[in-house]
Amino acid sequence: MVLYTLYDLIENNLPDRADKTALVLGDAELTYGELARRAEALAAWLHERGIRRGDRVAVHLHKSIEEVVVTFAVARLGAIIVNVSYQRSVPQLEHILHDCQVKLLFTDRRRAMLAEKAGALRAIEALVVLGRPDGLANATGWDDLPRSGEAPASRPVDADLASLHYTSGSTGMPKGVMTTHLNLLDGTHRVADYLHNCAEDRILGLVSLSAPWGLLQVTTMFLRGGTVVLQPVAIPSEIVATINAKQVTGMAAFPVSWIEIVAYLQQEPARMPSLRYITSSGGKIPLPTLEVLPRVLPGVNIYLTYGLTEAFRSTVLPPERFHDKMGSLGRPCRNVDVFIIEPVKGVCGPGEQGELVHRGTLVTKGYWGDPDTTAKSFRTCEALRPLIGDEIVHYSGDIVRIDDEGFLWFVERADSVIKCSGYRVSPTEVEDIVQRSGLANHVVAFGVEDDTLGQVVHIAVSAEGRAVDLAGLTQYCRQNMPTFMVPQTIHVWEGAMPIAGTGKVDRRAVIETCLLNDRK
């Protein structure tokens, strides 16, 4: 069977593995056969409710079996799944529902009540609620959905959008990255290939499915007929317990989790005999943690990888090069072209540095409803024209150096986007929220390096003559931002902020002064 779309990944297991466990969460288990039956029944119900190919359906749930069922039911219909991370705030949820005109939302009772109270659900037609649906408009309870049913036979094609993954750039609100079935299947093949996944694998599902990398935890297992052990909390002691209780063989996590897990294992060494490999992505693991990693996880293969929401699964540092290339992003995966482009020199060679540019099937389709922003990073490349003509490539915004063996090393971001705990934060989104509080006249948000989280958000605020209400501002941020976005430090700027030639606040001068004061 040729696999073209997400749903094919489940169906492919039915002839031989219908009774095999596909998903585990605590004591609950779901077989491939049961998963297919539930997804089919839900797809039939969605179709009855008017959901069609291309429609957007959102899911905003804590890690659960239901989240996976919804994802594949939506894919079965050829509709587009929009997974809104459970860490996002209600205003961000509202933005996303509105931005891509979501027709139907799956969430839990608590979030639905909060969102409805804030008026965030006005744009959607219907709601499915885990828990009681009473008191909510146009809501159906998950338990009241039909247990069986057959969706129309027609299937999407691999060029159809399968999902929108919301992420931030250097400006504005989060944008939805348009991802096709082909993008997801291609990434799935690549990851399963470099991790040597097989039917015997049981991988820990820790990373949120709102990120493509998280979704790939599920799709790689379904591709190879393995099992996903969903892990709802990122506490080191609980992760170790799950790995041993459920015989987990592989695990993916962001650097922030690896830092915590390594620190934990250094104090409380634990044997995890079932664990075959671990893998990291979404930023740099600090060198002190990298150095300890093989010692606290003896015999475990370590795969450090790089990729973006816009172009996923790009490079990998294989375990056999972990020691001599420690800290490197690795080399391009199979079926991926990576070029390092410098504006003057063009394509860079060994010893040179420039912007990492992706070319190939991994390049997604840009940002939903925002052709202008799309055109900035998804465009043709003059330097590559002799090789690929006017094909669209993806400019990553990451400046990297290439060494004499072709391994890539991260140097810096080309823009001002802040990366905290694996999440991208836009400085202007932070600034807009702080402005709306009415507690500051001018505000500048910026990222500051942090040993654990990669970067943290700092803001500089001026109230021009008035005293800044720090407690009030902190409270406002906590209520209106997801936790990863809340400023860790508020710098109070006395008097007016310096103005640059354009008449706007001189951001660079403000940031440099704050950083200088920090060092004192």
Add this chain to the structure above:
Amino acid sequence: MKLPDAPARMRSEGAPEGTPGKGRRMALVRNALIDYILSTFGLEEGELDDNTVLFSDGLLDSFCMVSLISYVESEAGITFRPTEVNLDNLDSVARILAFVERKSG
């Protein structure tokens, strides 16, 4: 576990809570704990009672756990060992209070 400070660490005056000196045995008061969780994590009254599940259903995330642990440690004058940072000890107000009582007793 290496943990960052509370979400908004302010260098200027006007920090909302003082930090009691380490090592002193202090009491963790139930109502104060509930007030702390409600106000710090932006929850609404009525959303939280002694047995509300805090972490395993995603009501609070790992950022909140870091702040909550710092708060409990400074209020109760105890320190969590890495293995004690788990759901049995942290997943509800009742569990936190029971842990603190065991630890102080």
